[in-house]
Amino acid sequence: MKVNNVELVISAAKPHQYPADGLPEFALAGRSNVGKSSFINRMIGRKSLARISSKPGKTQTLNFYKIENELFFVDVPGYGYAKVAKTERAAWGQMIETYMTDRKPLFACVQIVDLRHAPSADDVAMYEFLKHHEIPAIVIATKADKIPKGKWQKHLKVVKETLDFDPLDDIIVFSSETGLGKDEVWKAVKKRMYEQKEYEAELRNEQKEIDE
Numbered sequence: 001m002k003v004n005n006v007e008l009v010i011s012a013a014k015p016h017q018y019p020a021d022g023l024p025e026f027a028l029a030g031r032s033n034v035g036k037s038s039f040i041n042r043m044i045g046r047k048s049l050a051r052i053s054s055k056p057g058k059t060q061t062l063n064f065y066k067i068e069n070e071l072f073f074v075d076v077p078g079y080g081y082a083k084v085a086k087t088e089r090a091a092w093g094q095m096i097e098t099y100m101t102d103r104k105p106l107f108a109c110v111q112i113v114d115l116r117h118a119p120s121a122d123d124v125a126m127y128e129f130l131k132h133h134e135i136p137a138i139v140i141a142t143k144a145d146k147i148p149k150g151k152w153q154k155h156l157k158v159v160k161e162t163l164d165f166d167p168l169d170d171i172i173v174f175s176s177e178t179g180l181g182k183d184e185v186w187k188a189v190k191k192r193m194y195e196q197k198e199y200e201a202e203l204r205n206e207q208k209e210i211d212e
């Protein structure tokens with residue numbers, strides 16, 4: 001998908017600031033510095049709309065990027081950055097947890113991991129959290145440009161095994177540097193939107209049958 005129209009609608013620090021238009025939201029999750037903002041920039045074809053950290057742990061708000069009036073990518077603060085004060089870390093954790101579990105328009109969580117390394121304990125906990133709350137997950141194994149192509153499959157296997165990956169989820173080898181995997185991610189996003197529409201139509205039909 002070629003994105004022509006994208007805007008940062010809000011950098012929200014509080015839930016009441018989240019957009020109210022109900023468009024599908026795809027939230028990024030991943031370790032600080034793993035490449036969440038770079039992922040968004042590559043997906044929308046902008047070099048630097050989403051801020052790339054000069055310092056890890058810098059994204060501290062939920063940043064809602066509206067794309068073609070169709071959906072949002074939500075850039076979320078990264079986890080696992082040790083230098084952030086404990087109290088501050090707890091507050092972010094709370095904000096993210098509430099957002100991920102209570103947010104109606106959240107269609108999926110895009111979890112970013114580093115293809116080069118086995119997922120960290122935090123990565124595993126994040127994925128478990130998604131599975132536990134039945135939040136649809138799309139896993140992105142990024143920075144593929146940093147290892148030779150011949151090793152991608154071997155690394156992907158380690159990522160899957162460490163996460164105890166659910167084969168029903170999508171997992172995509174990606175590079176923000178080269179654009180590898182971009183079309184596949186758009187496909188997964190569109191598929192998820194289609195599934196949700198089908199599901200909602202089904203619910204409406206069931207309700208109609210009850211009403212009649």
Ligand SMILES: Nc1nc2c(ncn2[C@@H]2O[C@H](COP(=O)(O)OP(=O)(O)OP(=O)(O)O)[C@@H](O)[C@H]2O)c(=O)[nH]1
Pocket residue numbers: 030031032033034035036037038039051052053055056057058059076077078079142143144145146174175176177178
């Ligand atoms: N080679 C390579 N570098 C990448 C890739 N993705 C991100 N980077 C680099 O990794 C660093 C961190 O990227 P960000 O996109 O800022 O990471 P983030 O996850 O948004 O970080 P926080 O906002 O701090 O949580 C930057 O120096 C990026 O240029 C990639 O696919 N390949």
Ligand SMILES: [Mg+2]
Pocket residue numbers: 036037038051052053059075
């Ligand atoms: Mg970022």
